[in-house]
Each structure stands twice: as structure tokens, then as C-alpha cells.
Amino acid sequence: MNTPHPIIVLISANTEWRSVLNLLRPEETGATPFGGIFSAQSGQHNLLFAHSGWGKTATAAACQHLIDSYHPRLIINLGTCGGLEGHTQVGEVLLAEETAMYDVVESMSGYAPALERYRTRADLSWLPDALPQGVCKACIVSADQDIQTQNYDLIANIFQAPGADWESAAFAWTAAKNKTRWLILRGVSDLVSKEKSEAYHNVQLWRERTGQIMADLLTLLPWFLDRFPNEKETA
Numbered sequence: 001m002n003t004p005h006p007i008i009v010l011i012s013a014n015t016e017w018r019s020v021l022n023l024l025r026p027e028e029t030g031a032t033p034f035g036g037i038f039s040a041q042s043g044q045h046n047l048l049f050a051h052s053g054w055g056k057t058a059t060a061a062a063c064q065h066l067i068d069s070y071h072p073r074l075i076i077n078l079g080t081c082g083g084l085e086g087h088t089q090v091g092e093v094l095l096a097e098e099t100a101m102y103d104v105v106e107s108m109s110g111y112a113p114a115l116e117r118y119r120t121r122a123d124l125s126w127l128p129d130a131l132p133q134g135v136c137k138a139c140i141v142s143a144d145q146d147i148q149t150q151n152y153d154l155i156a157n158i159f160q161a162p163g164a165d166w167e168s169a170a171f172a173w174t175a176a177k178n179k180t181r182w183l184i185l186r187g188v189s190d191l192v193s194k195e196k197s198e199a200y201h202n203v204q205l206w207r208e209r210t211g212q213i214m215a216d217l218l219t220l221l222p223w224f225l226d227r228f229p230n231e232k233e234t235a
Contacts (some may be wrong), residue, residue: 006072007045007075007225007228008070008072008074009047010059010076010171011077011078011079012051012054012077012167013167015210016078016079016214020078023214026039032050032065034052034062035062036050042218043225044225055144056142059077060170067178072180073180073181074180075180075181075183076183076184077167077184077186078185078186078221080186081140082163082191082192084161084191084192084193089188091134091187091212092187094162094188095137095138096137096172097121097124097139099140099169099171099172100119100141101115102158104118122184124137127227132220132223138161138162139162140168141161142165142168143166148192152193152194163188168184183224185217188213189209190206
């Protein structure tokens with residue numbers, strides 16, 4: 001059995017993971033069934049970074065594997081997300097206070113109960129009301145797809161979410177099922193309106209912005225870790 005590790009940071013997308021490797025430059029890396037893994041310092045905190053690969057399935061499976069293997073007190077997901085024009089801006093960091101899956105389609109019975117099944121609410125009671133500049137609490141929704149223009153109203157009006165990604169909802173749901181505290185920070189990499197997306201057929205734009213976003217998230221991370229209660233406070 002692996003040694004317990006109090007805090008784990010899970011990175012999903014391959015480009016996000018490569019950015020973290022370039023920024024932290026670990027001397028030694030290992031492997032899980034899903035991707036790389038290494039230890040690194042963040043401020044005064046010793047963290048375990050792990051890669052899942054993109055999408056809900058890989059992220060949920062990797063999250064479960066890490067919880068089973070290391071029994072963390074806190075598991076964190078850092079990454080990028082798409083944003084809705086008029087509701088957020090590029091570079092803003094969304095702190096998930098709730099997640100949901102917006103690609104659930106239920107045609108045999110009620111739609112609302114199906115959506116509620118995979119809605120997860122964060123326990124952020126350990127954080128102060130005042131957050132670092134550029135960070136805001138928000139609902140983040142997920143689907144196995146980039147934000148499509150035809151889903152703008154669904155995301156904005158039904159879920160009241162300013163941004164969406166591929167993984168947050170599956171990560172949060174899995175952690176919550178294991179009664180493991182979780183934290184999600186997602187930086188907005190590109191905007192989608194009802195008519196267009198600046199990143200459609202332009203993956204290079206996303207890749208270029210991802211490096212800066214991951215650097216910003218790693219810089220912010222110690223602020224959150226310093227406020228996370230220690231074991232004596234939660235005993």
C-alpha cells in the first residue's frame with residue numbers, strides 16, 4: 001500500500017500537465033495507471049502532483065485511484081476552462097462552489113432529478129470571504145465536449161455557470177462520494193458567445209494561454225493551502 005499523503009493535486013489535460021512539469025521541473029517522476037506523478041513543494045506544503053488525462057472518465061478514475069492509494073485529507077484539481085462571454089473574462093480564476101454535468105440527457109423520466117444526481121456542492125467553510133484578486137466563487141459545469149455555442153443559454157441560464165470544462169464535475173462527485181475534501185481552481189482560457197468561440201479550430205491559442213494560467217494557479221495555491229485546517233483542527 002502506498003504511504004498516505006495529506007494533499008494531492010490532480011491535473012487532467014495533457015497540455016496542463018506539461019505546463020506544470022515545465023514550471024516545477026521535478027527531479028524524479030513516477031507513474032500511475034493514468035499518467036505521471038511526483039512530489040513538490042508549494043510554499044510550506046509538500047504536495048503530490050498526479051496526471052489523469054483529459055475527460056470525465058479518466059479524471060474520475062484517477063481521482064478514485066489516488067484516494068484509495070494515498071488517503072488524502074484534501075484533493076485539488078487545477079486546470080483551465082472555457083468561459084461564457086459576458087459572464088467572465090480570460091484569466092479569471094473560478095473557485096468551484098458547485099459542479100454539475102450539463103451533458104446529461106434523460107428522456108424517459110424527469111430531467112431535473114437526473115441533473116441533481118451529479119450535482120456536487122463544495123465545503124468552502126474553511127476559506128475567508130475575501131479571496132485573492134482575480135478569484136471568484138462560481139458554479140463550474142462539465143461535459144465531454146468543448147462549450148458549443150448552442151449550449152450558451154443552457155449553461156448560463158439553467159446552471160447559472162460562467163464557465164465549463166471537461167472534468168470538474170466528475171472529479172468533485174468522486175471525491176465527495178469518498179468523503180474526501182476537494183478544491184477546484186480553474187482559469188478561464190477562452191470565451192464562447194452565442195455565435196462563436198475564439199478557440200474553435202485554434203488549439204494553439206488554448207495551449208499558449210494554458211502555460212500562463214497554470215503558472216498563475218501554482219502561484220495562488222499556497223494561499224489556499226495555508227488556510228486549510230490541519231489535522232488537529234479537524235479532529
